[in-house]
Amino acid sequence: MSELKGAVIFGQSGGPTAVINASAAGVFQEALRQKAITAVYGAAHGIKGILEEKFYDMGKEDPYELELLKTTPSSALGSVRYKLKNAEEDETDYKRILEVFKKYNIRYFFYNGGNDSMDTCNKVSKYMQQAGYECRVMGVPKTIDNDLWGTDHCPGYGSAARYIATSIMEVYQDARVYDQGQITILEIMGRNAGWLTASSALAADAGCGPDLIYLPELPFDLDKFIAEVNDLYQKQKNVIVAVSEGIKDKDGRYISEYGQDLAYTDSFGHVQLGGLASTLVNILKQKIDAKIRGIEFSLLQRCAAHLGSRTDVDEAVLAGEMAVRYAVEGKTDYMVAFERAAGPVYKCQTKLVNLSEVANKEKKIPREWINEAGNGLKQPFIDYALPLIQGASAPPMENSLPRFAKLKKVLASELVTL
Amino acid sequence: MSELKGAVIFGQSGGPTAVINASAAGVFQEALRQKAITAVYGAAHGIKGILEEKFYDMGKEDPYELELLKTTPSSALGSVRYKLKNAEEDETDYKRILEVFKKYNIRYFFYNGGNDSMDTCNKVSKYMQQAGYECRVMGVPKTIDNDLWGTDHCPGYGSAARYIATSIMEVYQDARVYDQGQITILEIMGRNAGWLTASSALAADAGCGPDLIYLPELPFDLDKFIAEVNDLYQKQKNVIVAVSEGIKDKDGRYISEYGQDLAYTDSFGHVQLGGLASTLVNILKQKIDAKIRGIEFSLLQRCAAHLGSRTDVDEAVLAGEMAVRYAVEGKTDYMVAFERAAGPVYKCQTKLVNLSEVANKEKKIPREWINEAGNGLKQPFIDYALPLIQGASAPPMENSLPRFAKLKKVLASELVTL
Numbered sequence: 001m002s003e004l005k006g007a008v009i010f011g012q013s014g015g016p017t018a019v020i021n022a023s024a025a026g027v028f029q030e031a032l033r034q035k036a037i038t039a040v041y042g043a044a045h046g047i048k049g050i051l052e053e054k055f056y057d058m059g060k061e062d063p064y065e066l067e068l069l070k071t072t073p074s075s076a077l078g079s080v081r082y083k084l085k086n087a088e089e090d091e092t093d094y095k096r097i098l099e100v101f102k103k104y105n106i107r108y109f110f111y112n113g114g115n116d117s118m119d120t121c122n123k124v125s126k127y128m129q130q131a132g133y134e135c136r137v138m139g140v141p142k143t144i145d146n147d148l149w150g151t152d153h154c155p156g157y158g159s160a161a162r163y164i165a166t167s168i169m170e171v172y173q174d175a176r177v178y179d180q181g182q183i184t185i186l187e188i189m190g191r192n193a194g195w196l197t198a199s200s201a202l203a204a205d206a207g208c209g210p211d212l213i214y215l216p217e218l219p220f221d222l223d224k225f226i227a228e229v230n231d232l233y234q235k236q237k238n239v240i241v242a243v244s245e246g247i248k249d250k251d252g253r254y255i256s257e258y259g260q261d262l263a264y265t266d267s268f269g270h271v272q273l274g275g276l277a278s279t280l281v282n283i284l285k286q287k288i289d290a291k292i293r294g295i296e297f298s299l300l301q302r303c304a305a306h307l308g309s310r311t312d313v314d315e316a317v318l319a320g321e322m323a324v325r326y327a328v329e330g331k332t333d334y335m336v337a338f339e340r341a342a343g344p345v346y347k348c349q350t351k352l353v354n355l356s357e358v359a360n361k362e363k364k365i366p367r368e369w370i371n372e373a374g375n376g377l378k379q380p381f382i383d384y385a386l387p388l389i390q391g392a393s394a395p396p397m398e399n400s401l402p403r404f405a406k407l408k409k410v411l412a413s414e415l416v417t418l
Numbered sequence: 419m420s421e422l423k424g425a426v427i428f429g430q431s432g433g434p435t436a437v438i439n440a441s442a443a444g445v446f447q448e449a450l451r452q453k454a455i456t457a458v459y460g461a462a463h464g465i466k467g468i469l470e471e472k473f474y475d476m477g478k479e480d481p482y483e484l485e486l487l488k489t490t491p492s493s494a495l496g497s498v499r500y501k502l503k504n505a506e507e508d509e510t511d512y513k514r515i516l517e518v519f520k521k522y523n524i525r526y527f528f529y530n531g532g533n534d535s536m537d538t539c540n541k542v543s544k545y546m547q548q549a550g551y552e553c554r555v556m557g558v559p560k561t562i563d564n565d566l567w568g569t570d571h572c573p574g575y576g577s578a579a580r581y582i583a584t585s586i587m588e589v590y591q592d593a594r595v596y597d598q599g600q601i602t603i604l605e606i607m608g609r610n611a612g613w614l615t616a617s618s619a620l621a622a623d624a625g626c627g628p629d630l631i632y633l634p635e636l637p638f639d640l641d642k643f644i645a646e647v648n649d650l651y652q653k654q655k656n657v658i659v660a661v662s663e664g665i666k667d668k669d670g671r672y673i674s675e676y677g678q679d680l681a682y683t684d685s686f687g688h689v690q691l692g693g694l695a696s697t698l699v700n701i702l703k704q705k706i707d708a709k710i711r712g713i714e715f716s717l718l719q720r721c722a723a724h725l726g727s728r729t730d731v732d733e734a735v736l737a738g739e740m741a742v743r744y745a746v747e748g749k750t751d752y753m754v755a756f757e758r759a760a761g762p763v764y765k766c767q768t769k770l771v772n773l774s775e776v777a778n779k780e781k782k783i784p785r786e787w788i789n790e791a792g793n794g795l796k797q798p799f800i801d802y803a804l805p806l807i808q809g810a811s812a813p814p815m816e817n818s819l820p821r822f823a824k825l826k827k828v829l830a831s832e833l834v835t836l
Binding site: 044073162165166206278298303304306386392 | 430434462463466490491492493494496497498499580583584585587588589591592593595596597602620621624626693696711713714716717718720721722723724725727804807808809810815816817818819820822
């Protein structure tokens with residue numbers, strides 16, 4: 001394959017993770033090492049930064065700060081949720097992207113994100129091919145949800161899973177200190193796939209985890225749930241339950257919406273409503289005479305770089321680096337994916353999957369990894385997930401608080417005269 | 419002072435912290451080293467375990483597990499919220515305690531807790547004196563709230579503060595990734611004293627913290643709050659606000675109760691209620707057209723041993739050890755307290771304060787450490803708090819998850835034949 005000289009642009013898209021910046025570091029550091037690459041740009045707020053010609057010259061950054069990106073959570077360049085229309089319907093955005101690519105001689109486009117972002121990446125890739133503009137396009141996987149198709153797992157998942165399992169082990173200690181018992185409901189992210197909620201099973205496997213786990217992969221039956229929690233409460237007094245924010249009933253209605261019309265009035269005459277955890281707490285309080293507490297891990301679970309998985313961080317960096325190397329070698333129109341070697345020892349390498357195969361698809365937890373009762377995980381899930389949380393990653397500390405990357409963010413448009 | 423031969427009993431009381439078990443380790447390890455001490459007992463659920471004659475022989479525990487207590491959060495022996503009546507009103511509990519003390523020849527009573535627990539400790543101490551039963555009584559301070567009187571600070575505070583500051587620095591990264599802006603409301607524990615909420619100022623001092631901080635030390639004015647948040651939002655789009663769960667209006671009413679009769683109906687016609695963070699989110703949503711998110715740190719903030727302060731853990735151990743040493747030397751009726759040396763370098767040593775001076779009192783943040791506008795902290799608070807979060811403490815890991823202490827909990831009653 002012939003050498004393609006030109007600039008790189010890299011964008012971050014979708015919800016933050018603890019390691020999306022680690023992939024950015026991988027892309028930037030590798031791209032800055034490649035002779036074929038003439039400039040390295042980072043788009044502000046993903047595809048929007050390209051449309052608005054707002055992107056930074058990463059070559060102007062201090063190499064130490066780029067290195068710090070590996071332990072800086074969230075999206076240092078800014079993220080976006082922006083769905084490109086189909087080019088057949090409306091070509092405006094595509095024409096603008098092509099214009100910007102030409103203006104800056106951008107020949108490499110790397111896009112880091114989940115399902116929707118791979119759709120963006122795929123559309124840009126196909127348009128450039130059709131327009132006859134030579135540009136190598138590569139998706140870099142990212143999502144705490146771990147639901148990208150075509151890859152064994154996704155960067156971002158291992159760190160979030162390690163945070164969730166560790167935090168639950170701590171809450172487990174806390175939630176049983178009084179002798180009157182307590183029911184604790186933990187709400188974990190994941191709208192359609194239960195991988196994150198399932199990571200609570202790692203805490204259970206370590207002896208300090210939830211008794212019951214409810215995933216969005218199976219329809220949620222409220223009466224069954226109440227009976228299962230109550231049975232355990234009567235038996236052992238302390239009950240911990242992990243629920244995915246995305247659980248739905250058999251009619252496809254989110255349980256978190258139940259609170260909005262249950263019009264439940266508590267003993268003080270107050271209507272009680274809220275998110276999923278507080279909805280379930282309020283429902284249980286009507287049925288079980290117990291101390292019941294809801295905890296929502298909220299944003300904390302996706303930005304906890306201080307409790308990162310070293311495996312996850314290293315693989316996130318690798319995904320970024322490999323995207324650049326594959327593209328420089330001549331590959332285009334792919335997403336970098338992970339393939340796990342068979343056997344008891346965890347080994348993992350990158351491979352390529354077609355962008356059009358990945359876009360807009362979701363990977364869910366196989367039914368056979370969930371127990372018969374639909375309220376817990378089986379050993380194959382533990383065997384799958386435990387290797388992904390191995391090793392500790394944390395930012396360097398200043399005054400015992402994290403020192404995150406500080407980018408200068410020099411706008412490329414202020415530097416380039418074409 | 420003459421040597422007093424006899425057994426030790428130690429109890430944990432009140433809300434969990436990341437380091438209450440570190441003080442337990444200090445007491446147990448030091449007591450097991452002392453020749454005068456004939457047995458070392460740990461009470462199940464504090465004073466209740468004494469009343470019910472349910473306590474464990476700590477000499478039967480594996481020394482390695484006792485060492486692991488230093489990094490195991492929450493109360494390994496179980497905690498309690500139990501208020502002893504005044505002995506003049508009802509002597510029942512006191513007679514029972516005396517009976518148990520005599521039966522097991524308990525001559526040393528150590529009680530680890532906050533304001534209420536020091537009240538218990540004080541009452542037991544006074545009763546034993548009055549009954550003429552020689553027993554040395556020592557309070558060991560503990561509270562994430564940091565509101566104990568007579569001590570520079572309290573074990574438990576530094577670790578919770580380090581967790582809060584770190585988590586906020588991470589949320590800060592997360593809460594500004596999209597370009598449309600976001601208001602984030604962080605709810606932090608502390609009913610009457612704002613020390614924990616104030617620790618969010620350490621994140622601000624590190625450049626990634628809240629813009630506004632509201633403490634329970636000052637009356638909370640809802641209109642002023644809305645105006646301050648809105649002004650900042652219009653100016654900078656991203657606003658982070660830390661609020662103490664205990665903020666009250668000028669009439670002494672908790673703001674968290676507002677949600678219960680505001681009967682606020684959202685745009686879908688649903689009544690919206692919840693804790694303080696969600697109450698404030700709902701109020702702001704009526705006034706400001708913005709993305710607004712509430713996060714409650716909940717139990718996570720008090721049991722996060724994985725992000726402990728080494729200074730805090732070491733001092734918690736020291737407090738336990740010194741309680742034993744002081745008592746063996748002949749001291750009684752005191753709480754172990756911390757005294758900070760003057761000067762720029764942090765140095766701290768233990769001292770003793772009378773239990774009756776400590777019981778039921780609260781220490782609040784001085785007004786002059788809070789800014790004029792009442793929505794932030796000044797440098798003297800940073801100078802006070804920053805040394806307390808220094809150094810990292812975390813449990814040893816197994817499979818990259820915490821390995822907490824596993825106690826055998828051998829009941830003393832099954833061993834002792836008297």
